[in-house]
Amino acid sequence: MRSVGVNITSRLVAGAGAARRRVREGGLGPAPVLLALVVTWVVFQSLNDHFLSPRNLSVLSVDIVGTGMVAVGIVFVLLIGEIDLSVGSLAGLAGALFAALNVNLGMTEWLAVVIAVICGTAIGALHGFLFARFRVPAFVVTLAGLLAWSGLMLYLLGPDSSIHFSEDGLVATLTSRYFSTPVLTYGLATLCTAAYLLVSLRDRSRRAGAGMPCRPVGEIWVRTVLLAAIAFATVSVLGRFEGLPLALLIFLGVIVASDLLLRRTPYGRQVLALGGGAEAARRAGVDVTRVRISVFMVSGTLAAVGGLFVASRFTSASPVSGSGMLLINAVAAAVIGGTSLFGGRGSTWSALLGVLIIQSIASGMALLGVETAVQFMITGGVLITAVIFDSLARRTPESRGRA
Amino acid sequence: MPGQPLLALRGVSKRFAAVQALVDVELEVRAGEVVALVGDNAAGKSTLVKVISGVGPPDKGVIEWEGSAVQIRRPQDAGLLGIATVYQDLAMCENLDVVANLFLGREIHRFGVLDEVEMERRTRELLHTLSIRIPDVRVPLAGLSGGQRQVVAITRSFLGSPRLLLLDEPTASLGIQQTNQLLDLIEELRDQGLGVLLISHNMSDIKAVADRVAVLRLGRNNGLFDVNTTSQEQIISSITGAADHAVAHRPDPEEVWP
Numbered sequence: 310m311r312s313v314g315v316n317i318t319s320r321l322v323a324g325a326g327a328a329r330r331r332v333r334e335g336g337l338g339p340a341p342v343l344l345a346l347v348v349t350w351v352v353f354q355s356l357n358d359h360f361l362s363p364r365n366l367s368v369l370s371v372d373i374v375g376t377g378m379v380a381v382g383i384v385f386v387l388l389i390g391e392i393d394l395s396v397g398s399l400a401g402l403a404g405a406l407f408a409a410l411n412v413n414l415g416m417t418e419w420l421a422v423v424i425a426v427i428c429g430t431a432i433g434a435l436h437g438f439l440f441a442r443f444r445v446p447a448f449v450v451t452l453a454g455l456l457a458w459s460g461l462m463l464y465l466l467g468p469d470s471s472i473h474f475s476e477d478g479l480v481a482t483l484t485s486r487y488f489s490t491p492v493l494t495y496g497l498a499t500l501c502t503a504a505y506l507l508v509s510l511r512d513r514s515r516r517a518g519a520g521m522p523c524r525p526v527g528e529i530w531v532r533t534v535l536l537a538a539i540a541f542a543t544v545s546v547l548g549r550f551e552g553l554p555l556a557l558l559i560f561l562g563v564i565v566a567s568d569l570l571l572r573r574t575p576y577g578r579q580v581l582a583l584g585g586g587a588e589a590a591r592r593a594g595v596d597v598t599r600v601r602i603s604v605f606m607v608s609g610t611l612a613a614v615g616g617l618f619v620a621s622r623f624t625s626a627s628p629v630s631g632s633g634m635l636l637i638n639a640v641a642a643a644v645i646g647g648t649s650l651f652g653g654r655g656s657t658w659s660a661l662l663g664v665l666i667i668q669s670i671a672s673g674m675a676l677l678g679v680e681t682a683v684q685f686m687i688t689g690g691v692l693i694t695a696v697i698f699d700s701l702a703r704r705t706p707e708s709r710g711r712a
Numbered sequence: 713m714p715g716q717p718l719l720a721l722r723g724v725s726k727r728f729a730a731v732q733a734l735v736d737v738e739l740e741v742r743a744g745e746v747v748a749l750v751g752d753n754a755a756g757k758s759t760l761v762k763v764i765s766g767v768g769p770p771d772k773g774v775i776e777w778e779g780s781a782v783q784i785r786r787p788q789d790a791g792l793l794g795i796a797t798v799y800q801d802l803a804m805c806e807n808l809d810v811v812a813n814l815f816l817g818r819e820i821h822r823f824g825v826l827d828e829v830e831m832e833r834r835t836r837e838l839l840h841t842l843s844i845r846i847p848d849v850r851v852p853l854a855g856l857s858g859g860q861r862q863v864v865a866i867t868r869s870f871l872g873s874p875r876l877l878l879l880d881e882p883t884a885s886l887g888i889q890q891t892n893q894l895l896d897l898i899e900e901l902r903d904q905g906l907g908v909l910l911i912s913h914n915m916s917d918i919k920a921v922a923d924r925v926a927v928l929r930l931g932r933n934n935g936l937f938d939v940n941t942t943s944q945e946q947i948i949s950s951i952t953g954a955a956d957h958a959v960a961h962r963p964d965p966e967e968v969w970p
Contacts (some may be wrong), residue, residue, distance in 0.1 A: 575819040586805045593803075
């Protein structure tokens with residue numbers, strides 16, 4: 310007898326609570342960030358009508374890639390509730406190592422690229438090992454890394470502190486290649502949309518087949534149409550300048566792949582579990598040390614890849630391309646995009662959204678002729694706003710849970 | 713064989729350096745029975761739980777499972793026998809949903825891709841079998857109440873289809889309504905034929921669901937009572953080790969057990 314009344318009340322209470330909570334944070338997903346991006350664009354467009362021109366957007370879409378790649382790696386580390394401060398230096402080191410091997414030693418480009426990226430992975434593994442095994446705080450390990458690896462970068466760059474490499478080689482192509490054949494670009498947009506639709510419908514039919522609640526077909530179509538609108542608008546706008554940049558395609562590919570890795574594989578589940586409760590994960594049989602080392606390897610690898618894209622933009626390796634601003638922007642992008650600093654909550658898509666907002670502000674300010682000093686202050690303001698939202702979202706569910 | 717205990721401890725002892733935590737402890741739990749394990753702080757309750765769950769094997773003594781002696785040296789051994797433990801600090805991931813928490817560390821996947829549909833199906837099936845109602849199995853744990861989390865923790869221990877359930881202070885952090893819900897679940901599990909060992913400080917919970925009460929005092933057995941025929945005062949005096957007259961000095965025994 311006792312159970313009937315209790316169950317109904319608790320269901321009602323919990324249902325209302327879940328709805329409120331969803332409105333306050335989780336269920337809205339990336340909506341607030343998207344809104345912020347739209348506001349940024351509208352404001353800058355109203356101040357200068359070159360802002361949303363195909364040319365400016367095209368430049369923007371390539372400029373975001375270096376920082377964005379680094380930010381994707383940062384997302385992995387943030388998800389387990391840690392931080393990697395060495396990514397800026399690592400990016401610079403990868404660029405310098407590539408240039409030194411390729412230009413100074415005459416190594417073939419692709420081999421130099423592979424070595425630079427593997428170097429990033431190995432250094433990430435070292436950081437992860439020191440953190441996971443000796444329990445040195447990640448903050449300190451990677452701070453030491455920040456110093457040490459930028460030192461090594463300066464050493465590799467030599468007295469000129471800059472190495473130029475070929476302007477039509479492999480690395481330079483990364484940010485200078487564009488695809489402008491409409492069949493190719495629109496075909497790609499169609500393919501991606503169709504793939505999304507098919508996967509969504511298949512998931513739905515599996516759930517329906519198992520007799521479980523599933524998304525209404527209408528919602529799937531709405532989402533698909535939205536995706537198609539964004540994809541075709543991007544292709545069309547960028548096509549009016551030079552076409553679809555190779556760099557952007559690689560960046561989107563990395564985001565989709567890492568998002569699938571985090572959301573759809575046992576490994577990704579373990580990364581998220583670590584961020585939500587390391588002790589719980591350990592008791593559930595997760596190899597905590599291994600996962601910890603692996604996320605630093607991912608962040609080191611993507612920092613090196615990002616560093617190559619940054620160097621590619623300048624067709625040279627120099628301390629400028631691996632400056633502290635890269636680290637700051639990458640962390641800021643991940644957090645502004647909605648990945649929590651406290652671990653366990655976020656997605657690699659936040660790297661894209663965050664870096665878009667940061668670069669849009671930078672690009673818009675540059676168009677308006679605003680000084681860098683003011684840019685820094687405004688980006689800082691956006692970052693602190695994002696962190697406050699993050700802290701609020703973190704506090705809400707906990708206080709609910711304890712109630 | 714009817715009446716044969718599911719789990720029996722015979723003369724179990726354990727020592728930590730200079731402290732003799734358990735001395736010749738005897739305990740039996742039958743299928744379809746709730747045994748409450750009570751005792752003051754440092755009576756050895758937690759040590760006994762660790763002995764049974766394989767976290768801290770005994771130094772001496774025999775553990776019998778359905779009449780035959782077994783070795784429980786690791787948590788996995790206990791799991792294989794069908795012993796599941798729900799610890800006091802639930803140890804779950806706040807950010808993951810119910811399904812993900814249930815299957816954490818034993819995810820179902822096909823070709824390396826998580827099979828969310830199958831995991832959710834089995835979660836729902838399990839919740840249904842246990843007559844547990846969670847409004848949404850896709851809600852992150854942080855969005856659930858303390859009672860619901862407790863229930864999720866118990867549900868998780870059921871993935872291995874256990875036959876003996878160890879519950880360490882399951883109602884300690886729950887409100888009245890949630891406690892009632894949990895006690896209902898314990899009764900339900902007993903009726904399904906499980907053995908339950910309930911570690912609790914709360915006399916009214918014990919009165920409500922336990923069939924027998926085993927008292928530990930300073931690492932030794934200090935009485936085994938039938939809940940229906942024993943007064944609360946008797947149990948408490950054997951917990952505190954006071955002779956019967958000592959209870960008279962306490963106006964309300966409930967107050968001793970917050």
